Every structure is written in C-alpha cells, then in structure tokens.
Amino acid sequence: MRKNILVIGGTRYFGKLLVQRLLQAGHCVTIATRGRTSDPFGNRIARIRVDRQNEAAMRAAFANVAGYDIIYDQLCYSPVDAAISARVFAGKVKRYIMSSTIDVYRPLLGSQDAPFAEAAARVLAQPIDTSYPWHDARLACESYVMGKLQAEAYLYRDGTLPVVTVRIGHVLAGAEDFTGRLAHYVDLVRQQAPLRYSNAAAASSFMSMQSVSDFLLWTGAQDFKGPVNAACDGALSAFDLYQRVGMALDEPVKTIPVQNAAPAGQLSPFDFPSQLMVDTGRATRLGYRFGHSDEWLDTLIRRHDLAYV
Numbered sequence: 001m002r003k004n005i006l007v008i009g010g011t012r013y014f015g016k017l018l019v020q021r022l023l024q025a026g027h028c029v030t031i032a033t034r035g036r037t038s039d040p041f042g043n044r045i046a047r048i049r050v051d052r053q054n055e056a057a058m059r060a061a062f063a064n065v066a067g068y069d070i071i072y073d074q075l076c077y078s079p080v081d082a083a084i085s086a087r088v089f090a091g092k093v094k095r096y097i098m099s100s101t102i103d104v105y106r107p108l109l110g111s112q113d114a115p116f117a118e119a120a121a122r123v124l125a126q127p128i129d130t131s132y133p134w135h136d137a138r139l140a141c142e143s144y145v146m147g148k149l150q151a152e153a154y155l156y157r158d159g160t161l162p163v164v165t166v167r168i169g170h171v172l173a174g175a176e177d178f179t180g181r182l183a184h185y186v187d188l189v190r191q192q193a194p195l196r197y198s199n200a201a202a203a204s205s206f207m208s209m210q211s212v213s214d215f216l217l218w219t220g221a222q223d224f225k226g227p228v229n230a231a232c233d234g235a236l237s238a239f240d241l242y243q244r245v246g247m248a249l250d251e252p253v254k255t256i257p258v259q260n261a262a263p264a265g266q267l268s269p270f271d272f273p274s275q276l277m278v279d280t281g282r283a284t285r286l287g288y289r290f291g292h293s294d295e296w297l298d299t300l301i302r303r304h305d306l307a308y309v
Contacts, residue, residue, distance in 0.1 A: 009074030
C-alpha cells in the first residue's frame with residue numbers, strides 16, 4: 001500500500017539508498033535536509049529545506065503538514081534532537097523509525113562474552129543531559145555514542161511518538177563511504193604496513209549499505225515497536241578484517257599484537273579490546289533474515305582498491 005513517508009536526511013550513504021528503495025516500492029517520499037547536498041531524485045520526491053537541529057525552524061517547516069505514515073529519522077544524534085522530534089511530530093506520525101547504532105553497546109564492552117541483545121543497553125535507566133552542547137560540531141565525534149544512547153532514552157521515556165530504534169551494525173561501503181573506515185584497512189595493505197591490534201577475537205557486527213536499507217524498508221512495513229538490532233551474520237575483528245582485505249587483494253599482510261589493549265578505535269577503526277557483536281534474535285523472531293557478510297565484503301574491498309589505484 002502506498003504510504004506518505006518523510007526521510008530526515010536521505011541524501012547520502014544508506015539514507016540515499018533507502019529513499020531509492022521507498023520510491024521503487026511506490027511510496028510518496030519527502031526528504032527534509034538543509035539543502036547543502038544534492039540528490040539524484042528529481043521530481044520523484046518532495047523536499048523540505050530545514051535545519052533539523054533548529055526547533056523553531058522545524059516547527060515552522062511542518063506546521064501545515066497533516067502527518068506521515070512513517071518518518072525515518074537519519075539525523076537524530078542527541079536527546080535534544082529527539083526532543084525536537086517529539087514536540088514537532090506529536091500526533092503527526094504513525095511510525096517513527098530512528099536510525100541508531102551498535103555503538104550504544106560500547107559502554108558495555110567487556111561486560112559479557114555473548115552478543116548484546118536489545119535489553120542490555122537499559123535505555124530507560126540512562127541519564128539524559130540536555131544541557132550538554134550536543135550541537136557543537138567540535139564535539140561531534142566524542143559525543144556520538146552517548147548522544148545516540150540518550151536520544152533513544154528520551155524518545156522511550158517521553159512516549160509521544162510510536163518509536164522504533166534500529167541499532168545498526170557498523171556499515172561498510174565502497175569508495176562512496178565518507179567515513180573512510182574500510183579504506184583504512186585497504187590503504188594499510190597497499191602500503192604494506194602492519195596492523196597493530198588489541199584482540200584478534202574481539203569481533204564486531206557489520207552491514208552493507210544495501211542490507212541496512214533493505215531492513216529499514218522492511219521495518220517500515222511492520223507494526224512492532226522498540227529497539228531492534230540489525231546486522232549481517234559473519235562478525236569480524238579488526239584482525240579478521242585486515243586478513244580478509246589481504247586475501248581479497250591477494251596481498252601478504254603483517255599484524256602486530258599490542259601488549260596492552262588500546263581504547264576502542266584507537267589503533268584502527270574497528271579495533272576493540274573485547275567483542276562488540278549484536279544479537280539479531282528479535283529481528284529473526286519478527287520474521288526477518290539477515291544475510292552474511294561473505295555475500296558482499298570482498299566486492300566492497302575491491303571497489304576501494306580500484307579507487308586506491
């Protein structure tokens with residue numbers, strides 16, 4: 001059934017792919033962005049130009065909108081952003097889907113050997129600090145993890161919106177990946193540089209852009225609420241990923257274990273002192289089956305290698 005859908009964001013990375021999927025499914029799509037990044041959708045979508053971090057601007061932009069069947073919020077990074085959504089879209093949305101992250105479990109590193117299920121994050125017990133300068137661009141990296149966790153906490157405690165928070169595994173993509181995380185490992189291999197690592201067994205969960213957009217599309221068509229983990233099978237540690245890059249490019253690699261485990265992400269983007277995997281059992285019980293990273297990882301590695309050349 002054709003639905004009226006708002007995507008906050010949607011001009012790059014898996015958000016852009018989500019919009020493509022929604023259009024292919026026949027939905028009526030509006031994107032809300034600051035208008036700084038062009039999109040390829042032409043007259044197939046409607047556009048609202050607004051700064052989602054400015055509550056007055058958001059209220060004005062959506063004041064005369066009757067409502068949406070689904071809102072996909074790709075740009076909710078803090079409890080302040082969550083509060084803006086709750087106040088602006090109260091009574092105007094049937095299903096609000098926030099793109100969250102596997103990193104909400106990062107504060108729990110080392111607390112258990114098993115993959116993290118949704119309840120482990122205990123979002124309702126999280127403190128919420130609305131006085132922190134969440135919109136200070138200089139603090140964007142250091143505040144990302146707690147910002148996402150507190151955004152979820154605000155939405156669930158507030159209870160105004162019919163919320164789903166999709167906790168997405170680390171997303172890997174080809175040369176279009178602005179994060180440069182997979183490129184880091186490809187560059188190391190091509191430079192014949194060694195990988196220094198903390199724990200060869202500290203696997204993390206991953207997804208491709210396609211698998212993320214597919215799951216978000218599916219989630220929009222369901223009626224469940226609450227947090228849900230999203231990740232492909234085939235978790236990898238930084239050590240595993242580096243070895244995989246070497247095999248895909250047919251290049252020898254050298255690895256060096258560090259004596260004392262480094263803080264998460266210090267040695268390389270996906271280096272962790274202990275495992276950071278998610279349990280996707282809830283999604284499975286709801287009827288969704290994720291694929292395996294073997295289905296797309298080598299292709300992405302080679303795309304980065306072509307860009308390197």
